[in-house]
Structures are given as C-alpha cells and as structure tokens.
Amino acid sequence: xxFETLAEYFEKLEGxxxxxxxxxxxxxxxxxxxxxxxxxxxYLCEGRLLPAxxxxxxxxxxRLVARAIAIAAGVEEREVIARYKRLGDLGSVAEELLxxxxxxxxxxxxxxxxxxxxARTSGPGSVEGKAQKLAAxxxxxxxxxxxYIVRFALGRMRLGIGAPTIIEAIARTSDDSKRAxxxxxxxxxxxxxxxxxxxxxxxxxIEALSRFHVRVGNPVRMxxxxxxxxxEEIIARLGRCAVEAKLDGLRCQVHLNDERVEIFSxxxxxxxxxxxxxxxxxxxxxxxxxxxxEGEAVAINEATGEFYPFQVTVKRKRKHGIEEMAREFPxxxxxxxxxxxxxxDYTELAYQARREALEGIIKKAGRIRPVERIITASADELxxxxxxxxxxxxxxxxxxxxxxxxxxxxxNFNWIKLKRAxxxxxxxxxxxxxVGYLRGRGARARFGIGALLTAVYDRERDSFCTxxxxxxxxxxEGWTRLREMLDRYAVEEKPARVESRLVPDVWVxxxxxxxxxxxxxxxxxxxxxxxxxSGTGLALRFPRVVGFIREDKAPExxxxxxxxxxxYATQKRQxxxx
DNA sequence: CACGCAACTGG
DNA sequence: CTCGAGT
DNA sequence: ACTCGAGACAGTTGCGTG
Numbered sequence: 001x002x003f004e005t006l007a008e009y010f011e012k013l014e015g016x017x018x019x020x021x022x023x024x025x026x027x028x029x030x031x032x033x034x035x036x037x038x039x040x041x042x043y044l045c046e047g048r049l050l051p052a053x054x055x056x057x058x059x060x061x062x063r064l065v066a067r068a069i070a071i072a073a074g075v076e077e078r079e080v081i082a083r084y085k086r087l088g089d090l091g092s093v094a095e096e097l098l099x100x101x102x103x104x105x106x107x108x109x110x111x112x113x114x115x116x117x118x119a120r121t122s123g124p125g126s127v128e129g130k131a132q133k134l135a136a137x138x139x140x141x142x143x144x145x146x147x148y149i150v151r152f153a154l155g156r157m158r159l160g161i162g163a164p165t166i167i168e169a170i171a172r173t174s175d176d177s178k179r180a181x182x183x184x185x186x187x188x189x190x191x192x193x194x195x196x197x198x199x200x201x202x203x204x205x206i207e208a209l210s211r212f213h214v215r216v217g218n219p220v221r222m223x224x225x226x227x228x229x230x231x232e233e234i235i236a237r238l239g240r241c242a243v244e245a246k247l248d249g250l251r252c253q254v255h256l257n258d259e260r261v262e263i264f265s266x267x268x269x270x271x272x273x274x275x276x277x278x279x280x281x282x283x284x285x286x287x288x289x290x291x292x293x294e295g296e297a298v299a300i301n302e303a304t305g306e307f308y309p310f311q312v313t314v315k316r317k318r319k320h321g322i323e324e325m326a327r328e329f330p331x332x333x334x335x336x337x338x339x340x341x342x343x344x345d346y347t348e349l350a351y352q353a354r355r356e357a358l359e360g361i362i363k364k365a366g367r368i369r370p371v372e373r374i375i376t377a378s379a380d381e382l383x384x385x386x387x388x389x390x391x392x393x394x395x396x397x398x399x400x401x402x403x404x405x406x407x408x409x410x411x412n413f414n415w416i417k418l419k420r421a422x423x424x425x426x427x428x429x430x431x432x433x434x435v436g437y438l439r440g441r442g443a444r445a446r447f448g449i450g451a452l453l454t455a456v457y458d459r460e461r462d463s464f465c466t467x468x469x470x471x472x473x474x475x476x477e478g479w480t481r482l483r484e485m486l487d488r489y490a491v492e493e494k495p496a497r498v499e500s501r502l503v504p505d506v507w508v509x510x511x512x513x514x515x516x517x518x519x520x521x522x523x524x525x526x527x528x529x530x531x532x533x534s535g536t537g538l539a540l541r542f543p544r545v546v547g548f549i550r551e552d553k554a555p556e557x558x559x560x561x562x563x564x565x566x567x568y569a570t571q572k573r574q575x576x577x578x
Numbered sequence: 579c580a581c582g583c584a585a586c587t588g589g
Numbered sequence: 590c591t592c593g594a595g596t
Numbered sequence: 597a598c599t600c601g602a603g604a605c606a607g608t609t610g611c612g613t614g
Binding site: 057059060061062063064127155227248249250251265266267269310314317395419519541542 | 582584586587588589
Binding site: 019059123125127156161165310311314315317318319320438440442444450472473522526539540541542543544 | 598599600601602603604605606607608609610611612613
C-alpha cells in the first residue's frame, strides 16, 4: 500500500468523531492492506513503531521535529515554531510549508522502515542525524503524508483512535463480530502486541487467536481500578469486599522463568535492569519455577521498616549507579496479585483464590511480601482501615470484588480506589493568581490557550511567585471565556512584580484569582514559591481548576507564600506521624 | 560539566 | 488528573 | 452509565551537545 493511501484514511479518520464511521474506515483500511503489512499498519495506527516492551522509540520531540521540518522546507526553525504556536500542531505546519511538493511514491513499508531507522540512530551526532533523516523522509512525501509522518514522529497522531477502536473495527469485519471482538481483545490483553494479534488473525484466521495464552516473559496488560469518593459508595457498589493498602510506588509485573526474571512497568516497559534486588528476592522467595506476580515496588528504610515517599522510590528508575542506589534505598515488592504459576493461568480465577495461591508461593521474611488487607462489608470498617493506612503514609486503599477474575487490560469497578487527596479536598485548595498562559496544543490550540501559569502572593516582597502550571479542570467554554478576559491584561514583558523562571507564551498582568485543587505540595526545581538559596521552591502536585475566576478577590488576596509554607509543613508532619 | 531535550512515572 | 464525544 | 481518546501537570534520569 502506498503511504499516501494510508494518509488519506488518516485524514478521513481525523475528520470524523463518529465511532461507527471510524470502524468502517479502519475496517476498509486493513482489508485493503497486504497481509504482510498488517502488523506495521496496526502499530502506525497506534502511533508507535512496536509494542512498548520492545523498547524502541523514535526519540524526537517538538524541537527536533521542528528542525527537521525547517530543513525539509528550507525555512528558518523560528518560522516553524512561530507557525506551531498559531496552529498547535506541527503536522499541519509541515503540511503548510511543504504545500508545493508533489512526491507520493513512498510505500507504507518504506515509510515504516525509514522511521525505524530514525529510532535506531544513536550515539554522537545522532540528534542531527535524526533531524536529517526525518527531513529526507518529509522530502519524499506529499504534504498530507508529511502531516502524519510528523505527528507520528511526535507520537501524537490525534486521530481519535487507539487499540480498542482498532480492535472493534477489525472485529466488525468478521461474521460473528461479538465473538471476534472477544477473541481479539483476549489475545491482545495477553500479549500486549496488537500487530502480532492482527497479523496472526490475517494470516492464520481468527481461530488461531484462541491458541494465544499467557506466556511467562510476555507482559500481560494490567488490570486497573476505578475511583470513588467515599467508603459508603464503595460498599454500596461492592458489598463485602477485600480492602488492600495502596502504596505510593511503581507498579510492577514480575515474570519468573526458572532463574530468569523480567520486570515490567504499568505501561509494560521493560524495567528488569533497574531492580536487581527485586529480581534476586523473587528468585529467593517464590516457591515456583514459573510465575507472574504483580505488586508495588516501594523504597524501604530497612532500619525502621518505613516506606519512603514516591520521589525516593522513583530514583530507582535509572540506568546507571543502580547498585549504589539499591544499597542506599532498597526496594520492597508489596505483592497483591498472581496471574500465572507453573503452566497454569490464574487470571480466570476469583480474587480470593488468586490471593490464597499468592500467599502460598511466597516464602516468608524478605523483600517480597503480600499487601496488608482486610475483608469487610462495612463502610465504617473500610473507612477505619483507610484512615489507618493514610496515617501510616499510604496513598489510600483499593477495594476489590471478591469474585472478580483478573481482567487483563480492564479498568472497571471490580477494583475501586479511594485516595488520600479525597479525604481533605478543601484542605488543599489554593487561590492562585494568573500571571500568564500557554497557547496549548492540538484541540486546545483552537482556543489559543492550553494552560495557565499561576502564582501565589509573597507579602514580604509584594510580589507573585509561581507555584504551578494548570491545564486541567476548565471546560472548553471556560477556556474561551478566560482567554478573552486575560487578553485584556496581556503584556509584552514579564510584569515587574512577577517572579518566574518559566516563560509562558503570553504574560498577563496579575489580576485574576482562580481556585485550584491539588493533591499535595512538592519541592520544585522550577517554581519560585518559597524558593531557597539552592533554587528549590514549592509546587502543587496534580493541580486542577475548580470553579471560575474569583471576582471577589484581588491578587493580593490570593494564598500567600507563607500559607503554602505552612501547608507544606503540615503535610510533612502528617506523613511523619506514622 | 552544565544545559536542553526526550521519555518515562505518577495521578 | 479532567474534559468531551459517542453509543 | 460507560468507554474511549486527548490534553494538561510535576518530577525523575539519561543522552547528546558545546
């Protein structure tokens, strides 16, 4: 298939929001492709080169892609950036700048190979090499194809389709689409490789998919939890259920195969090399030849038995200096699920059975330990368990339906989380002053505003220090209205009373106050709120707007740096009181 | 070695 | 995380 | 009510560059 044909389909897909139409288009697309192209096509539609666990990435961001477009179009990089700020999509910028091009001979396979080649470019000079190669590729395509190649390089196809949509589309081309969907979905959830599934189906027929099984070494798509705001609602939904502590660490799926161990992240990236201590503990403590176990890796203070906060744990996600880190911050793996043991698929068993089997194969005393849990039908008891966990510094709890199997790839109410932040929402709302805004990308660029740079008031210096960028919580209408209001106070230069290391696309005179909800306050290298000599300030974690502009508040009525300091201190105390 | 950028995590 | 669109 | 996709955030490490 020519790449141009694929680009035409992408354009049609982009042009509709109707799911049913998308299924039609995708069905046609795959039907027209050569069987050998199926896997490539699937990955391209997903906006990636290979499944996550293959570890192959293009390795280009906005800046580098902008450079490639500049080279291909023979214009200054500044010109590309300026157009990007207006359009919010580098793909459209490339299309615009390459308008006169007529080339269209490239095939899908050639384009795919070229992008794989870019991904494999590494070592000295590779940055320039990637830009040159992408520029060369853009030179061989039509303007329309360039749009999608650019978006692909950035990993944002913006077509409104993902794996589930592709699966549904392919299933619909089958006579028994319900059954086809179940088979495809199951195969995908077990192997996490959409290209492999669709190619197998195309080459060997749909029945071949029933031969897919959980295989040690192949990551299984993880089951995720939904969220509810209270213990009552959880009990109303689940009745008698298991309630597990939720730790603030990194979710791991561990595969043991004799003496070999593989560890995968939540998004199925291979993380084996980062956690040698967990790999060793697995070998020592798991009484099975083969097993797939899930748990949360958390850095632990061995002297006190306390868990460290997320920011300490995440330091273990590294390539170098792992041994030293492992000595300083050893990890515990708090396990909560069992998917496979010695030739037997456990995913179809109920929660209770899996949990018992899990406890059965973990030898006591070591870094691998089953998560703490209770079983209850009482909202009160659930609440008390939650409070106790939060008291101990845990993130909250996760309630699980007792008879639920492990539904790979699903996010539903069989697992429900109740999180710390929901306990004291009001405790952590902050009134911030808007000091600037960013233009936003993609759909947000339509409004010309995608995020706010916000600050709190420093009484001592009578200035505004940045504390967060906020890009969540407003409706489309809210963004539009806000932009109109802010543009009346837009200024060319950073206002004198604003202290900021970040530079927004548009500076705004400090005037409007807006209420923001956040999960917690963290130390920040970029924000100037409560900044010390070393340049470390304070920032809001997971900020989102609640409500709209506080007309009743002047900028000096915003939350003060002093108040933020206090909130940070309180938070610290709460964490320590375990 | 400092810096900018990219890719990943978390929610 | 939040929002919006479709079913 | 549910599913899906897009677009935001802060913070971390690692790479390539100059």
